[in-house]
Amino acid sequence: xxxxxxxxxxxxxxxLILVLPLLSRNEYVLFVMNKALLNIIVASGxxxxxxxxxxxxxxxxxxxxxGAYTSGLVTTRLGMPIPIGIVAGIALSVIVGxxxxxxxxxxxxxxxxxxxxxxxxxxxxxxxxxTAVTGGSQGLFNIPPMKLSGxxxxxxxxxxxFLVLVALVILLMYRLKYSYIxxxxxxxxxxxxAAEACAINSRKTxxxxxxLSAGLAGLSGALTAHMVGFLTPDPFxxxxxxxxxxxxxxxxxxxxxxxxVGGFALTWLPELLRLKxxxxxxxxxxxxxxxxxxxxxxxxxxxxxxxxxxxSRLWGEKQxxxxxxxxxxxxxx
Amino acid sequence: xxxxxxxxxxxxxxxxxxxxxxxxxxxxFLWQSIQRINFANISSAMLAAYLxxxxxxxxxxGFLVSFVVSIAIIAxxxxxxxxxxxxxxxxxxxxxxxxxVATLMLCIFWLSVVxxxxxxIAKPFPPVFGEATSFVxxxxxxxxxxYFWIFFVVLVxxxxxxxxxxxxxxxxxxxxxxxxxxxxxxxxxxxDMTTSLAFMLATSIVGIAGxxxxxxxxxxxxxxxxxxxxxxxxxxxxxxxxxxxxxxxxGITIGLVENFSTLFISSAYKDVISFVVLVVVLIWKPxxxxxxxxxGD
Numbered sequence: 001x002x003x004x005x006x007x008x009x010x011x012x013x014x015x016l017i018l019v020l021p022l023l024s025r026n027e028y029v030l031f032v033m034n035k036a037l038l039n040i041i042v043a044s045g046x047x048x049x050x051x052x053x054x055x056x057x058x059x060x061x062x063x064x065x066x067g068a069y070t071s072g073l074v075t076t077r078l079g080m081p082i083p084i085g086i087v088a089g090i091a092l093s094v095i096v097g098x099x100x101x102x103x104x105x106x107x108x109x110x111x112x113x114x115x116x117x118x119x120x121x122x123x124x125x126x127x128x129x130x131t132a133v134t135g136g137s138q139g140l141f142n143i144p145p146m147k148l149s150g151x152x153x154x155x156x157x158x159x160x161x162f163l164v165l166v167a168l169v170i171l172l173m174y175r176l177k178y179s180y181i182x183x184x185x186x187x188x189x190x191x192x193x194a195a196e197a198c199a200i201n202s203r204k205t206x207x208x209x210x211x212l213s214a215g216l217a218g219l220s221g222a223l224t225a226h227m228v229g230f231l232t233p234d235p236f237x238x239x240x241x242x243x244x245x246x247x248x249x250x251x252x253x254x255x256x257x258x259x260x261v262g263g264f265a266l267t268w269l270p271e272l273l274r275l276k277x278x279x280x281x282x283x284x285x286x287x288x289x290x291x292x293x294x295x296x297x298x299x300x301x302x303x304x305x306x307x308x309x310x311x312s313r314l315w316g317e318k319q320x321x322x323x324x325x326x327x328x329x330x331x332x333x
Numbered sequence: 334x335x336x337x338x339x340x341x342x343x344x345x346x347x348x349x350x351x352x353x354x355x356x357x358x359x360x361x362f363l364w365q366s367i368q369r370i371n372f373a374n375i376s377s378a379m380l381a382a383y384l385x386x387x388x389x390x391x392x393x394x395g396f397l398v399s400f401v402v403s404i405a406i407i408a409x410x411x412x413x414x415x416x417x418x419x420x421x422x423x424x425x426x427x428x429x430x431x432x433x434v435a436t437l438m439l440c441i442f443w444l445s446v447v448x449x450x451x452x453x454i455a456k457p458f459p460p461v462f463g464e465a466t467s468f469v470x471x472x473x474x475x476x477x478x479x480y481f482w483i484f485f486v487v488l489v490x491x492x493x494x495x496x497x498x499x500x501x502x503x504x505x506x507x508x509x510x511x512x513x514x515x516x517x518x519x520x521x522x523x524x525d526m527t528t529s530l531a532f533m534l535a536t537s538i539v540g541i542a543g544x545x546x547x548x549x550x551x552x553x554x555x556x557x558x559x560x561x562x563x564x565x566x567x568x569x570x571x572x573x574x575x576x577x578x579x580x581x582x583x584g585i586t587i588g589l590v591e592n593f594s595t596l597f598i599s600s601a602y603k604d605v606i607s608f609v610v611l612v613v614v615l616i617w618k619p620x621x622x623x624x625x626x627x628x629g630d
Contacts, residue, residue, distance in 0.1 A: 050430065056430065102616075103612070103615065106616065106619060107615060107616070107619055109429060110364075111570070111615055111619055113370075114566055114615060115612050115616075117563055117566075118608040118611050118612050121559075121563060121604065121605075121608050122605050122608050122609065125602070125604055125608075126605065128601075129602060129605075238558070238559055238563075239437075239558065242372075242434070242438075242440075245434055245437070246434050249430060249431060249434045250434075253430070283445060285441065285445040285448075286442060286445035286449060289438045289439070289442035289445060292434075293435055293438045293442065296422065296427065296431050296434055296435045296438065297418070297425060297427070297431075300422060300425050300426050300427030300428070300431045301426070
């Protein structure tokens with residue numbers, strides 16, 4: 001009986017996700033859904049980087065910007081096809097991510113977060129000031145949308161494309177988490193000296209984590225560029241980086257679902273608060289920050305963890321059988 | 334001509350940089366007492382500037398009263414920060430990262446509160462430090478009279494803090510707690526009290542820096558986020574997160590770098606260059622270049 005319930009709930013959930021564009025012809029809902037899916041990609045990268053490998057990045061939006069602008073420039077200025085633009089965006093993000101990983105060999109926690117903040121700010125200031133390349137605060141226009149046999153993608157098509165990509169990202173992360181790479185990462189996260197003593201190359205794992213999360217951010221950025229069609233430096237500020245980290249932390253850093261839950265919740269929350277019926281339309285950012293603050297204070301292990309706990313209670317499963325989790329999170333050094 | 338330009342930039346850089354140093358002190362004091370970084374550090378500066386603006390320009394309370402009342406409120410806010418943010422997070426098992434993100438959200442929260450109450454348009458700062466157009470002419474150098482005020486206040490504040498930390502019992506307790514919490518409480522120091530003191534000191538010093546910076550940046554949302562806050566962090570890092578005087582020196586360095594990159598390169602890239610300097614310092618000397626407190630490893 002309980003097992004059936006689990007199947008029904010999950011089946012209904014995935015079914016709903018699959019048919020959502022057919023149920024709602026509302027372009028706004030679909031657009032926000034697409035944005036949520038794109039944010040999920042970035043937030044999952046951060047869960048991987050911060051939750052699994054223990055490296056903090058408060059400049060993740062810098063990678064998103066690199067991906068977006070690279071793809072935008074390659075397709076507009078060089079006239080290349082979109083897939084090449086996206087691949088170029090990802091590639092450049094990964095390369096820059098590998099460079100940003102270098103300070104992480106020596107620096108920890110706060111100092112590393114400062115380096116990444118500085119990185120994000122530098123990218124932002126370059127976007128604003130390198131007017132000849134990026135269009136400055138005027139922005140970059142006429143980025144071609146993706147096309148299916150000549151006609152541009154609708155929001156529905158983008159939705160399915162992003163859904164497939166998110167599924168692939170989660171599959172990748174799942175495979176990585178339970179592979180030797182993931183186990184090495186948890187080891188480095190717990191204690192990198194002890195990990196080194198077990199012949200784990202901590203530098204290699206850190207570089208890998210930075211590269212992967214930067215690549216995911218770049219992918220998300222490149223897709224955004226083609227979905228929206230124009231780029232300005234506005235959505236690439238320090239506070240947007242903070243927002244991505246908030247997504248990862250609110251969702252929960254210690255499980256794969258964290259990025260998905262956090263990305264989804266924190267994309268929809270401000271949008272819902274913006275609606276007239278919520279009554280908060282004038283100060284949705286204020287209420288948004290208060291809600292996030294409360295979640296952080298009262299559910300430090302994240303919404304994702306609470307959700308899976310609640311669900312497994314619903315179908316009466318025993319908890320915490322064989323899970324790979326971080327010991328550090330509880331001890332707090 | 335060239336020499337006077339140089340001198341002018343040095344004076345400007347040192348003065349503005351000293352306030353970055355004050356912002357850095359807020360970071361240092363909290364780091365010393367709780368080993369956490371408050372990313373909403375800079376919000377205290379913005380809040381103090383807006384409070385001062387309210388009391389002085391809107392309620393006409395007089396300079397000294399407005400100043401004292403705003404700083405007192407900011408100090409109380411420091412206590413609230415401890416008991417409403419840090420302690421609940423600790424109680425529910427949150428770690429450093431939760432505190433980081435919580436304070437980041439707090440930073441956004443204060444920005445939106447100020448935006449809702451005062452609107453997004455910068456307010457002109459009341460000319461308490463002399464008219465904005467008044468300059469003091471020394472030879473061919475003209476210095477805004479505001480700079481003298483800033484310099485004077487920073488000097489007094491740094492001296493007072495130095496005396497407090499080095500010469501009084503409270504300072505001794507504070508330093509002992511910073512070095513080793515368990516040992517300090519073993520010898521009968523009230524660690525709880527010194528932690529609260531650290532919070533209040535941190536927020537009120539940053540608050541004073543905010544009021545001092547307001548004539549330059551106006552009473553605006555710029556004071557509450559972004560580049561200024563990061564320059565405060567940079568100053569703190571240069572002092573190795575321990576040394577108060579080193580933090581001021583670090584702030585002055587950032588101010589000078591900023592002014593000279595405006596002079597020689599371009600004002601558009603002054604922030605880029607200060608951030609690059611920050612990254613270089615972090616990688617080259619993570620213990621800080623003006624760290625005179627802890628020697629060696």
